[in-house]
Amino acid sequence: MPTHFRGDPQTVLALDTFIKFTRAASALENRLFSRGILAPLTHSQFGVLEALYHLGPLCQGVLSSKLLKSTGNITLVLDNLEKRSLIRRDRDPQDRRMITISLTPAGQDLIQELFPLQAQAIAEELSVLTPEEQRTLSDLCRKLGKGQTA
Incomplete structure (x- = not known):
């Protein structure tokens, strides 16, 4: 419309x-x-697990920035993932304000199971675009996201 x-x-x-x-x-x-692939998780929970899976342990602030979520929102997401024993929080002994977030074995198993299914679903959905159209859309989204004018 x-x-x-x-x-x-x-x-x-x-x-x-x-x-x-x-x-x-x-x-x-x-x-x-x-499709129900992510049924056991929210979109934000999946994002946290996926980031930790591909990038390794991260501090809460970095996770928040990578997922474009407020620190308050990420705290709630992490609380819920921790209750399910999918992530672990470790305080830095030198700086107790610094908390590193890591996958637990259960979190690792879950994301290893779900990620390939979600990646395949995304590939199928985007197959309506040619590879060149996908590259163009990717470039345009990056430009728009960064607010670039040139």
Whole structure:
């Protein structure tokens, strides 16, 4: 659905593009969610496990930054993952403010099981685009995300 705003052409185009972008992202996320692969986890919980799986132990602030979540939100996500024994928090003995988050064996097993399934589902969903279209979309999203003008 395009914008119903009637203004200067550049603003109308930007609004129309934004609407299509957000609707496409929401539709893609809904289709992936409906597959049920991540059923035991929230999207944020999966993001934490995936980051730890691929990057290794991280401090809470770095995790928060990588997942674009507030520190308060990440704290709640980590609390819930820790209750399920999927992650472990370790305080740095030299600086007790520094907490390193690591996967437990159960967390490692779960993400090793779920990640390939989710990655395959994403590949299937994006297969409506050619490889070149996927590269172009990736480049455009990176540019948009960084707010680059050139």
